[in-house]
Amino acid sequence: MTELFDRRDANVIMDRCDELAAYTSLPDGIERVYLSPEHARVNALADGWMREVGMDTWQDAAGNQCGRLEGRVPGLPALLVASHLDTVPGAGRYDGILGVLSAIAVVGRLTAGELPFAVEVVAFGDEEGTRFGTTLLGSRALAGQWNPEWTELTDHTGETLWDAAIGFGLDPSRIADAARDPATLVGYLEAHIEQGPRLESAGRALGVVTSIAAARRLSITLVGEARHCATPWELRHDALLGASEAIVAIERIARANGSPATVGHIRVEPDAVNVIPGLAEFSLDLRDESAEGRDATWALILTDLERIADARGLTLEVTETHSAPAVHCATELRDDIRAGIIATGDEHPLELFSIAGHDAMAVAAITDVAMLFVRCRGGISHHADESVLVEDVALAVDALHAAVLATAARHS
Ligand SMILES: [Zn+2]
Incomplete structure (x- = not known):
């Protein structure tokens, strides 16, 4: 049993957030967009971190970096634990990134064959829509919502998504192959910074998301x-x-x-x-x-x-x-997130509504979703001043781990 308030994972996560911040297309500030050289580099880093915790890894047809830890027998449906690695221009270090790294840390606390389902971590390549003006490209591809016309979208230099995909090493005519079969999924969990000041004003580190705007x-x-x-x-x-x-x-x-x-x-x-x-x-x-x-x-x-x-x-x-549309978090998975937060010592977790969009919105098309919010200083996000406490990150990993175990208990 993992000790609560174990800061080792949180320290590693904070270091990795700093490491990922160096992969940027801006000389001064962070910008990492879909199908860019920086996208390829952070996927390679995440791939290594996923392997380190025993996952089988691959990059899907849409450029999402994926890793899988098998459950009791190989080939079981998977619980996805995910977020994104792309950023807006002038971004902070945690939006999306914290969710991916927390998910990898949770897998580091699991062993293959332990759970009644597989656990897959997905690092989505596009959530923000910064490059092509259309958001959630990575998660919508995974959710079987890819629109082939999106390959004609252009970035600010006039380069098409089609050409960018080829440059990235993908087959642009096959991006839709990233779609997952709902029958192979147990559900979807995502940890994310709140991007608002409500947890901070309530003096809480973590919150349960009820729905997404x-x-x-x-x-x-x-x-x-x-x-x-x-x-x-x-x-x-x-x-x-x-x-x-x-x-x-x-x-x-x-x-x-x-x-x-x-x-x-x-x-x-x-x-x-x-x-x-x-x-x-x-x-x-x-x-x-x-x-x-x-x-x-x-x-x-x-x-x-x-x-x-x-x-x-x-x-x-x-x-x-x-x-x-507004996406409502699934009752059972939401209860698992709540149980996860309670396991960290917060007996009455705060429930919040998400004004910001998230990959979970897209994934909700194919499976149940739930989200864990992590306090961020001043509610600031999409800005270099984005900041989280290492103590809160430690709690987030504990809560996400406990939530996965709660989901497992329901499936046993
Ligand atoms: Zn985000």
């Missing part, structure tokens, strides 16, 4: 007329002024309706100092506790965008790039 991403384009800056006000159709007004309206409406909304990208054409922008294109990430709430907020936003476009003589185009 319904999220939607849209690309919004306003088209007016590019004209020289000598053009009088009344003749202007300035797409950037329309976008500015639209973005402020989005904040007002989303705040009033309690739906987290973010405009994180904007681009103008022709992008010249003395030319009125003829086109402005920006992103909208909109979330809510339920799909109904989210869509009600979007309907109000859309009405306002149409009004703004109309008033300025602009045309409005909206393209949806991502949409996911």
Whole structure:
């Protein structure tokens, strides 16, 4: 029996988080995107760590790094314990990464043949969607949700996903082969930093996730007329002024309706100092506790965008790039996570709703999912200031291990 508050695993995890942070495409800061050279390098590192704890390893058809520890007999269905290794630009060291490394540490506490199922660790290659603008590519491939048209997606240099996959050593026509058969799965667990301040304000290290927000991403384009800056006000159709007004309206409406909304990208054409922008294109990430709430907020936003476009003589185009319903964590697996946290000494684990999306959302299409949240300082994530306590990481590994044992007890 492993001792609680064993910090050895946590120390190893913290060191590995630092080690992985060095694999970045940015000279100053962390960025690691799907199908990049850095992706290949961290997969190779994770492969070594998985082997070290006795797992058979492989990289699947979508570039996800996988490892498997057999159960009582070879070939049993598997409990997946997973998260992602890709990052946003200017990322921290823990988002996604902590979940993968904790999963490997848990396997290090198990022995082959011990459990009534196999345990597989998956390090997803794309959760954030940073490179191709579409999220959860790795987990959606595993969940049998791969859309062949995604190979035509391009990154900011114009390189297609198809070509990037070839460069990475994958066969882009066979990415869908990463799909798992639901009959071969027991369920899915994921540990992740909270990305919010609720655990910290409650003085808790860990929390049980109840469900994951319904999220939607849209690309919004306003088209007016590019004209020289000598053009009088009344003749202007300035797409950037329309976008500015639209973005402020989005904040007002989303705040009033309690739906987290973010405009994180904007681009103008022709992008010249003395030319009125003829086109402005920006992103909208909109979330809510339920799909109904989210869509009600979007309907109000859309009405306002149409009004703004109309008033300025602009045309409005909206393209949806991502949409996911709220995902509810499965009752039994959620109870296993709760039991895991209780095993660390927190008798009444805090339950929280996840505003952020996670790989678990995609995997929910093929098996039951549950998540464990780990406190992070100030609720900061997707930023270099992302920070976790080594004590909390130790508790997370203990809880995740105990949760896997609770799942095993149910299957015995
Ligand atoms: Zn993440």
